[in-house]
Amino acid sequence: xxxxxxxxxxxxxxxxxxxxxxxxxxxxxxxxxxxxxxxxxxxxxxxxxxxxxxxxxxxxxxxxxxxxxxxxxxxxxxxxxxxxxxxxxxxxxxxxxxxxxxxxxxxxxxxxxxxxxxxxxxxxxxxxxxxxxxxxxxxxxxxxxxxxxxxxxxxxxxxxxxxxxxxxxxxxxxxxxxxx
Numbered sequence: 001x002x003x004x005x006x007x008x009x010x011x012x013x014x015x016x017x018x019x020x021x022x023x024x025x026x027x028x029x030x031x032x033x034x035x036x037x038x039x040x041x042x043x044x045x046x047x048x049x050x051x052x053x054x055x056x057x058x059x060x061x062x063x064x065x066x067x068x069x070x071x072x073x074x075x076x077x078x079x080x081x082x083x084x085x086x087x088x089x090x091x092x093x094x095x096x097x098x099x100x101x102x103x104x105x106x107x108x109x110x111x112x113x114x115x116x117x118x119x120x121x122x123x124x125x126x127x128x129x130x131x132x133x134x135x136x137x138x139x140x141x142x143x144x145x146x147x148x149x150x151x152x153x154x155x156x157x158x159x160x161x162x163x164x165x166x167x168x169x170x171x172x173x174x175x176x177x178x179x180x
Contacts, residue, residue: 041081041177045131049083050090058101069165076169093128106146120144121164127176143167
């Protein structure tokens with residue numbers, strides 16, 4: 001009959017072998033599609049993206065806003081995915097319009113005057129995933145930024161709109177390919 005120490009040693013060895021086998025089987029059976037770029041795209045099925053220019057449909061307009069938004073959105077996908085951007089019929093399709101550009105008083109000073117003004121941009125996005133239509137959607141995204149009313153809109157508009165379009169591009173990226 002084997003001693004208790006030998007039985008214990010054999011069981012420990014057996015447990016180590018089983019744990020190693022389980023680990024190897026787990027690795028072989030898993031497919032990880034998450035990348036370090038923040039996207040979860042299966043590049044074996046999804047290779048292209050079409051990003052249409054978003055026209056401005058807002059009653060209040062600042063001319064450079066449209067091109068700034070369109071560039072920021074395309075750059076977000078170019079910098080964070082390996083998708084090839086094509087003019088039409090991409091595996092993923094993003095289109096929409098800038099529906100609102102507005103400003104409103106955000107806070108009031110003790111004298112009763114506006115102390116801060118908030119700018120907002122809202123875009124309506126239609127996303128089509130031709131590989132998996134279950135992921136298709138249409139929804140609105142909004143970004144805001146505030147400035148002190150002691151400054152003029154003209155002096156802060158470029159910087160604030162750039163911040164907002166970058167934020168919108170990131171929101172759209174996350175909603176379409178990052179699966180957050």
